[in-house]
Amino acid sequence: xxxxxxxxxxxxxxxxxxxxxxxxxxxxxxxxxxxxxxxxxxxxxxxxxxxxxxxxxxxxxxxxxxxxxxxxxxxxxxxxxxxxxxxxxxxxxxxxxxxxxxxxxxxxxxxxxxxxxxxxxxxxxxxxxxxxxxxxxxxxxxxxxxxxxxxxxxxxxxxxxxxxxxxxxxxxxxxxxxxxxxxxxxxxxxxxxxxxxxxxxxxxxxxxxxxxxxxxxxxxxxxxxxxxxxxxxxxxxxxxxxxxxxxxxxxxxxxxxxxxxxxxxxxxxxxxxxxxxxxxxxxxxxxxxxxxxxxxxxxxxxxxxxxxxxxxxxxxxxxxxxxxxxxxx
Ligand code: NAD
Ligand code: UDP
Ligand code: UDP
Numbered sequence: 001x002x003x004x005x006x007x008x009x010x011x012x013x014x015x016x017x018x019x020x021x022x023x024x025x026x027x028x029x030x031x032x033x034x035x036x037x038x039x040x041x042x043x044x045x046x047x048x049x050x051x052x053x054x055x056x057x058x059x060x061x062x063x064x065x066x067x068x069x070x071x072x073x074x075x076x077x078x079x080x081x082x083x084x085x086x087x088x089x090x091x092x093x094x095x096x097x098x099x100x101x102x103x104x105x106x107x108x109x110x111x112x113x114x115x116x117x118x119x120x121x122x123x124x125x126x127x128x129x130x131x132x133x134x135x136x137x138x139x140x141x142x143x144x145x146x147x148x149x150x151x152x153x154x155x156x157x158x159x160x161x162x163x164x165x166x167x168x169x170x171x172x173x174x175x176x177x178x179x180x181x182x183x184x185x186x187x188x189x190x191x192x193x194x195x196x197x198x199x200x201x202x203x204x205x206x207x208x209x210x211x212x213x214x215x216x217x218x219x220x221x222x223x224x225x226x227x228x229x230x231x232x233x234x235x236x237x238x239x240x241x242x243x244x245x246x247x248x249x250x251x252x253x254x255x256x257x258x259x260x261x262x263x264x265x266x267x268x269x270x271x272x273x274x275x276x277x278x279x280x281x282x283x284x285x286x287x288x289x290x291x292x293x294x295x296x297x298x299x300x301x302x303x304x305x306x307x308x309x310x311x312x313x314x315x316x317x318x319x320x321x322x323x324x325x326x327x328x329x
Pocket of ligand 3: 195
């Protein structure tokens with residue numbers, strides 16, 4: 001536990017969401033002071049309920065497309081709707097969150113001389129023609145499709161981060177996060193892991209989009225947060241020069257088809273659900289797997305939790321939520 005001299009004041013934007021709330025738990029556990037700025041668009045106060053009276057935690061209801069003046073040492077910029085149904089709901093606001101939000105958080109970091117982390121995404125690679133994806137691949141992204149508000153917004157945010165780094169000497173850390181899952185995922189956000197588990201637990205049909213042959217690689221939340229913290233903790237350069245800015249892929253390189261994921265979920269939940277096929281959404285990437293050589297080299301990091309173990313923990317969480325909802329109904 002850090003003492004009051006080592007203790008950092010940390011801003012986490014999007015901290016009421018899935019990734020952000022787990023990150024905040026870890027920061028508080030190690031003794032930091034945390035301010036969470038979130039407009040609660042997709043996040044929930046329920047994710048932070050257990051911290052309500054925590055002496056080192058503060059919640060601000062704030063939309064990062066507007067300026068923010070706080071005094072902190074470190075900034076983690078996670079605010080952005082992440083699931084396709086959420087980011088398509090108001091695509092203009094999604095791009096504004098990535099772009100105006102990045103400008104505001106970078107302006108804040110510049111004023112304070114604070115190190116700043118950006119939660120970028122594997123979506124910057126689009127429907128990739130290079131497999132597995134290395135950080136030097138520039139991507140294959142449709143600029144005018146229904147995923148573009150998210151993909152191009154995140155790409156522009158990366159551009160802004162690297163330009164503030166080059167132009168103003170900001171100490172930036174840009175991570176490209178691949179599909180992550182675990183407790184506190186929103187049960188209705190349409191993402192594949194939450195959809196399949198909810199469908200399996202309720203005995204509903206499991207909806208496979210396309211033929212289910214498309215692949216993803218799923219990282220358990222604890223592993224992901226560990227990678228994020230290691231990256232942010234890597235020291236700055238000599239004489240206070242910025243440290244390694246990235247981009248760095250963070251994800252689990254174990255690739256499987258969505259059909260195989262459905263079978264695993266059915267097996268682990270002992271469900272009698274049947275598979276049904278639905279149309280593949282536009283621009284849905286066919287293959288995705290991170291090359292994590294850079295994360296291994298710079299952070300000494302790789303995921304440890306197997307898909308089976310991670311799914312078991314996530315299923316237990318969703319089961320508990322269902323009991324909770326039933327009590328409140
Ligand atoms: P999430 O939807 O659970 O969390 C996002 C949070 O941002 C929510 O609490 C939401 O209310 C908040 N938010 C959205 N717009 C905001 C705004 N304008 N101002 C303030 N707060 C705002 O999603 P998540 O899965 O926790 O994702 C967190 C970050 O990680 C996102 O930036 C996402 O793009 C990135 N990411 C996630 C994954 C994944 O698999 N979960 C993969 C790649 C990248
Ligand atoms: N900003 C902020 N908090 C701060 C400092 C800046 O939200 O503590 C915002 C402010 O809205 C500004 C943006 O960050 O427009 C970019 O700041 P920068 O200093 O890069 O640019 P400028 O102020 O010259 O537009
Ligand atoms: N998917 C699916 N059934 C669902 C939800 C998603 O087959 O009920 C597919 C989706 O088409 C995609 C993959 O699962 O190929 C991962 O989808 P998700 O929305 O979780 O993440 P992303 O497409 O952003 O990787």
